Amino acid sequence: SQKIEQNSEALNIQEGKTATLTCNYTNYSPAYLQWYRQDPGRGPVFLLLIRENEKEKRKERLKVTFDTTLKQSLFHITASQPADSATYLCAPYNQGGKLIFGQGTELSVKP
Amino acid sequence: NAGVTQTPKFQVLKTGQSMTLQCAQDMNHEYMSWYRQDPGMGLRLIHYSVGAGITDQGEVPNGYNVSRSTTEDFPLRLLSAAPSQTSVYFCAVQSPGVTEAFFGQGTRLTVV
Numbered sequence: 001s002q003k004i005e006q007n008s009e010a011l012n013i014q015e016g017k018t019a020t021l022t023c024n025y026t027n028y029s030p031a032y033l034q035w036y037r038q039d040p041g042r043g044p045v046f047l048l049l050i051r052e053n054e055k056e057k058r059k060e061r062l063k064v065t066f067d068t069t070l071k072q073s074l075f076h077i078t079a080s081q082p083a084d085s086a087t088y089l090c091a092p093y094n095q096g097g098k099l100i101f102g103q104g105t106e107l108s109v110k111p
Numbered sequence: 112n113a114g115v116t117q118t119p120k121f122q123v124l125k126t127g128q129s130m131t132l133q134c135a136q137d138m139n140h141e142y143m144s145w146y147r148q149d150p151g152m153g154l155r156l157i158h159y160s161v162g163a164g165i166t167d168q169g170e171v172p173n174g175y176n177v178s179r180s181t182t183e184d185f186p187l188r189l190l191s192a193a194p195s196q197t198s199v200y201f202c203a204v205q206s207p208g209v210t211e212a213f214f215g216q217g218t219r220l221t222v223v
Contacts, residue, residue, distance in 0.1 A: 006153075008151075031209075032209055034211065034212075036212075041217070042216065042217070043115075043201050043203075043214030043215055043216055043217055044154070044201075044212075044214050045214070046211035046212065046213075049209065049211065051209065089153065089154065091212075095207065095208065095209070096161070097141075097142040097144070097159050097160070097161040097167075097205070097207075098156065098159055098167070098169065099144060099156070099159075099203070099205065099212055100156055100169075100170065101146075101153050101154040101155075101156075102153055103151065103152060103153030104153045104154075
């Protein structure tokens, strides 16, 4: 069955550093991969989407890579800020309406 | 536009009771999904629908029923609530293709 793994341990970093979150998947080949942010008590909010034929995608301080050989996506936040503290979820996707998420990685950025 | 609206926001049920969690959208998106979120487990897909009259099972469908009679609504039914169904439930909508999902604000359900 499809399996998605994200860093289960919380990631603690200092303000200004780059945060790197990992998403690994097995037993399927997604056409694209989405990243979401979730704050406590709220629903997830979409951040970025990368297609299988794109190696890298950027949006402001965010960067996502997608390696279909390794079956892995990396999510980077550069110049991190305390406001970036949240849980980040990845969702490899093949369309068709069935959107499955990883368990999420909690990021804490300390001032 | 309200987007995705879930009701109620909070609910306490006794074991064996039934209830329906409501999800309504005004975004005209064809796909709708229900997730549950437990500590350390992330979002797990319960059921999803790709259009009116079409539903399918997700990762954890047992104990839940759904139907989709209109594009706008996708109710989730618990026929006989169990403590294991204590969770936060999220509804999401999405359009076909390479598109993002939009989530409701969640329903926090406690079964005692």
